[in-house]
Amino acid sequence: MPADMNDYFKKKKPSSNSNNSNDRSGGNSFENPLGNMGKGAPWIFIALAIGFALFVLKPFTIINSGEVGIKVTTGKFEEKPLSAGLHFYIPVLQKIIPVNTRIRLITYSNDMSTELGDRYKSFEGGLRRNRAIPVLDKRGLTVNIDLAVQYSLKPESAPATIEKWGASWEEKIINSKVREVVRDVVGQYTAEQLPEMRNEIASAIQTKVREKVDALPNQPVVLSSVELRNIVLPPKIKEKIEEVQAAKQDVTIAEQEKEKAKQQAQKAAEVARGVAEKNRIEAQGEADKIRIEAEEQAKANRLISDSLTPELLQLEQIKTQGKFNEALKVNRDAQIFLTPGGAVPNIWVDAKGKEQKAISAQQ
DSSP: OOHHHHHHHHHHHHHHHHHHHHHHTTSOOOOOGGGGTOTTHHHHHHHHHHHHHHHHHOOEEEEOTTEEEEEEETTEEOSSOBOSEEEEOOTTTEEEEEEEOSOEEEEEOSOOOOOTTGGGHHHHOOEEEEOOEEEEOTTSOEEEEEEEEEEEEOGGGHHHHHHHHOTTHHIIIIIHHHHHHHHHHHTTSOTTTTTTTHHHHHHHHHHHHHHHHHTSTTOOEEEEEEEEEEEEOOHHHHHHHHHHHHHHHHHHHHHHHHHHHHHHHHHHHHHHHHHHHHHHHHHHHHHHHHHHHHHHHHHHHHHHHHHOOHHHHHHHHHHHHHHHHHHHHHOTTEEEEOOGGGOSOOEEEETTTTBOOOOOOOO
């Protein structure tokens, strides 16, 4: 056999013998898999374990803006609420309850149509819709009241509120108080009076609900508003009210027409009085004109009479006689008669023509 082959088998033989001896010893030799990772291997496994625990147990929570956190340690509520941000707690022993402190809305209505904001209900947790509140009026008839109430949980007293009232604090504080007040207020009126007294009823409901909520210890809820939306009456009562309203409207129209006719009559009377007053004033003016003219004429006559002296009359007679004398030169058959006392007028008679003419000469 070649030398190189002999050397090869000599080198391989101890190795095979060693393996056979190990096999015969039962395979007690164990090779550590972490031996090649070095001394930092345990810390890596610890970090992985901690990360896995954080992922599974999740010992932290995030409080959003508009919320407060309530930390509960072994069943006991801590008095101070947690503000918005990241907060840690000990799993199993502690837990943090996030509570919404935004303005919340609860409606009481039989109209269940979609309202604005319903899409965010799961996010905000502040929209609730209940059936309309059935109430017996003063005569025992059932009416339905539609309301909308806005309120919010008081942040600083939230832990005490949740500890005392529980998760259903809205039902116990808001819903129960609103229903109680609505029944007390509306029950004082008849169904026919409710539409007319709507404003008074709305004001009374808001005032009394606020008083009852504020009277609770620590004032756990801040009430923003209580709005009366609608009063749903029984059909027969509604028809009766509509008939009464129609009759009142007819009476109102008749009164308006009567008032209009009265105003028109007063206007016509005023016009007639104005015309009569105008005529009276015009007649009075005409009478005053005649009176003034007569007074002026009388005054002129008195002035003329006062100015007539015997000498002036004689002068006028001489002038008249001169005119007659001139006329006799033309008509010699004329006859002249002088009135007694020489007063004018004189009488002229044309004897030649057998016709008499009375001529008055006024100077």
